[in-house]
Amino acid sequence: MRQRKSVEWTRLDNASKIFPATCSNKDTKVFRLACELYNAVDPEMLQEALNITMDYFPFYKSVLRKGVFWYYFQTSDLHPVVERESDPVCAPIYLDDRKNLLFRVSYYHNRINLEIFHALSDGTGALWFMKTLVYHYIRLRHKEAFADQIPEFKPNASISEKMDDSFGRYFEGRDLDILKLMDNPNKAKTARTYRIRGTRLDENKVKVIEGSMSTKEALGLAHEYNATLTVFIAALFIYALHKERPVRTKNDPVVLSVPINLRNFFQSETTRNFFSTMNIGYPFGQESPDFQDVIRGVSEDFRKELTAESLNQRLNQLMSIEKNLLTRIIPLPFKDYSLRLASKIADRGITAAITNIGQILLPEEFKCYIRQFSLCSSARMPHISICSYNDRLAVSFSSPFRETEIQRTFFEFLSENGIDIEITCNL
Amino acid sequence: MQYCSHCQVCIRGNKRNCPLCGNILPEDDGAYDQQEIYPVVPPFYERHLALRIMIFASVVALVVSFVVYALFPSSINWPVFALFGLISMWLSLIIVIKKRHHITKNIMWQVTILSFLSVIWDWGTGWRGWSLDFVVPILFVSAMFVLYVTAKIMKLRARDYITYFLLDGLLGIIPVIFLLFDWIHVLYPSVISVAVSIIFLSAILIFQGENIKAELAKRMHI
Numbered sequence: 001m002r003q004r005k006s007v008e009w010t011r012l013d014n015a016s017k018i019f020p021a022t023c024s025n026k027d028t029k030v031f032r033l034a035c036e037l038y039n040a041v042d043p044e045m046l047q048e049a050l051n052i053t054m055d056y057f058p059f060y061k062s063v064l065r066k067g068v069f070w071y072y073f074q075t076s077d078l079h080p081v082v083e084r085e086s087d088p089v090c091a092p093i094y095l096d097d098r099k100n101l102l103f104r105v106s107y108y109h110n111r112i113n114l115e116i117f118h119a120l121s122d123g124t125g126a127l128w129f130m131k132t133l134v135y136h137y138i139r140l141r142h143k144e145a146f147a148d149q150i151p152e153f154k155p156n157a158s159i160s161e162k163m164d165d166s167f168g169r170y171f172e173g174r175d176l177d178i179l180k181l182m183d184n185p186n187k188a189k190t191a192r193t194y195r196i197r198g199t200r201l202d203e204n205k206v207k208v209i210e211g212s213m214s215t216k217e218a219l220g221l222a223h224e225y226n227a228t229l230t231v232f233i234a235a236l237f238i239y240a241l242h243k244e245r246p247v248r249t250k251n252d253p254v255v256l257s258v259p260i261n262l263r264n265f266f267q268s269e270t271t272r273n274f275f276s277t278m279n280i281g282y283p284f285g286q287e288s289p290d291f292q293d294v295i296r297g298v299s300e301d302f303r304k305e306l307t308a309e310s311l312n313q314r315l316n317q318l319m320s321i322e323k324n325l326l327t328r329i330i331p332l333p334f335k336d337y338s339l340r341l342a343s344k345i346a347d348r349g350i351t352a353a354i355t356n357i358g359q360i361l362l363p364e365e366f367k368c369y370i371r372q373f374s375l376c377s378s379a380r381m382p383h384i385s386i387c388s389y390n391d392r393l394a395v396s397f398s399s400p401f402r403e404t405e406i407q408r409t410f411f412e413f414l415s416e417n418g419i420d421i422e423i424t425c426n427l
Numbered sequence: 428m429q430y431c432s433h434c435q436v437c438i439r440g441n442k443r444n445c446p447l448c449g450n451i452l453p454e455d456d457g458a459y460d461q462q463e464i465y466p467v468v469p470p471f472y473e474r475h476l477a478l479r480i481m482i483f484a485s486v487v488a489l490v491v492s493f494v495v496y497a498l499f500p501s502s503i504n505w506p507v508f509a510l511f512g513l514i515s516m517w518l519s520l521i522i523v524i525k526k527r528h529h530i531t532k533n534i535m536w537q538v539t540i541l542s543f544l545s546v547i548w549d550w551g552t553g554w555r556g557w558s559l560d561f562v563v564p565i566l567f568v569s570a571m572f573v574l575y576v577t578a579k580i581m582k583l584r585a586r587d588y589i590t591y592f593l594l595d596g597l598l599g600i601i602p603v604i605f606l607l608f609d610w611i612h613v614l615y616p617s618v619i620s621v622a623v624s625i626i627f628l629s630a631i632l633i634f635q636g637e638n639i640k641a642e643l644a645k646r647m648h649i
Contacts, residue, residue: 009645011648067645067646067648068646069649070648070649072648086466087468089465095528096525096528097526097528097532098528108464108466109462109463109464110462111464202470203471209447211436328649329649404448404449407446408434408447411434411436411447412434412435412447415434415435415436416435420437421435422436422437422438422439423431423434423436423438423439423445423446423447424438424439424440424464425438425440425442425446425465
């Protein structure tokens with residue numbers, strides 16, 4: 001008798017649940033990690049490196065399926081194929097009822113792109129995949145250079161650790177009162193948040209303007225203002241948003257949504273989603289619009305929000321909604337509608353978003369092959385993504401709008417302060 | 428590399444305008460031999476033209492039929508039939524298009540929608556009972572064969588079709604209600620439907636029982 005192979009499947013983690021429900025052509029919930037090399041990419045070797053990488057990340061073989069009550073990941077035997085880049089940046093990946101992988105790897109001249117549907121992984125998780133891919137690619141491509149000794153690059157976790165649902169592990173979701181959740185004490189005092197209006201680009205494309213500069217110079221400038229790089233860029237973003245907005249909205253607060261990598265707070269090596277978000281704002285109506293003051297306000301906000309206690313509280317709340325029997329027995333289509341509505345309501349309190357995945361580390365010997373890394377994402381509102389490699393800091397500005405005033409103000413401030421910037425734009 | 432003197436930034440790739448301020452960049456020599464950073468993506472081709480033509484044709488047909496009826500009245504209000512006919516067609520077509528990537532699901536949706544539509548049409552045209560007598564049981568039985576043939580031809584794996592087999596097997600038993608409550612005049616389609624469904628169900632439960640259990644645990648997890 002033939003042996004029956006059991007179908008393996010996994011639940012979506014807490015943060016992933018929002019993405020399949022809210023992704024659309026306007027906001028594909030796809031993000032891109034790119035690595036620009038000094039030499040042209042060899043597609044065959046990239047394919048070989050990808051095949052090796054897949055063995056380390058079995059979870060990336062998942063496809064997303066619809067159940068009656070929830071979405072779920074199902075393992076597949078699909079093999080990812082490297083392709084020459086031909087689609088718009090962050091083109092849709094997850095499409096209803098289609099059984100395809102939730103990421104794609106492409107190349108264009110010197111650049112390797114990894115595009116991922118956010119339900120599969122967050123920036124940090126994807127970065128591990130990308131680093132492994134780039135490591136194997138360079139190792140294969142420059143065999144002769146590493147003939148005596150291949151630089152060491154250890155997988156940083158076991159396969160099962162990488163597939164861990166860390167939300168389920170750390171947050172119990174004590175049965176909190178949903179009604180209590182609704183009347184958030186902060187809610188009453190928040191004024192109407194400023195929201196950017198603009199002309200959408202054709203075919204729902206995203207405009208990605210990337211400014212690449214020296215990390216040292218940027219850090220130096222941030223330190224002049226007594227701020228960390230993230231705080232400095234967030235404050236500059238808020239400042240640029242404020243400077244370019246119409247007068248009648250001048251008093252509305254500007255709020256940025258900032259994802260927090262929970263691996264920094266809770267021990268986890270998962271390559272799946274493990275992040276939360278916080279809102280950082282500046283009330284221009286009440287405070288002075290001076291850049292120094294914006295930095296002070298933003299830095300204060302970061303300090304207040306980034307505590308294990310406030311994270312714990314928020315995540316337990318989110319978990320308790322997921323674990324609530326009532327939410328669990330609502331059929332999927334209704335869940336989708338309510339999640340879409342909830343995300344629209346949450347968006348009303350946000351002006352823009354900013355992500356920093358920080359410094360990317362690879363073996364020293366690779367410096368002469370890699371020019372820079374960059375990160376960008378699909379955007380329903382302007383979104384800044386930051387990452388750095390070696391002495392190259394890439395600040396990518398994704399926006400669904402045609403206008404570039406905010407981008408110009410943002411980068412002009414940096415260049416006026418003596419930083420050399422290289423601009424690339426996809427459109 | 429090109430340089431925008433207004434924004435004081437270098438610009439990579441072969442751009443005519445500065446991406447930030449939009450000013451024309453100076454054409455300095457050697458600047459254009461740079462590699463493109465991003466591929467030029469051609470505009471998206473208008474794929475839904477056929478669909479638009481069909482929608483337009485439907486609207487025109489409806490307007491014309493009502494106009495003709497207004498000018499040349501007859502005893503039967505036939506434009507209403509045209510209206511409901513078009514609604515039925517579009518209902519079915521929308522599902523075909525929406526579920527086009529999932530063939531087995533699509534078949535089940537069609538069976539359900541066509542059964543409902545036939546009952547509604549039958550009821551709307553004076554309840555002669557043809558829907559329950561013939562259409563519904565025949566649809567259920569033929570769906571079983573269509574599902575089976577599709578699964579074999581497309582070499583689908585058990586997990587992709589087994590739930591729909593189960594669902595259709597259960598639907599096929601429904602005509603037993605028609606028999607019990609004496610709603611029908613012609614017995615044999617319903618009798619065949621019930622009999623075939625029971626045999627079909629027992630076959631999949633006996634031979635694919637574990638698969639069904641695993642599939643249901645997966646699809647129904649709460």
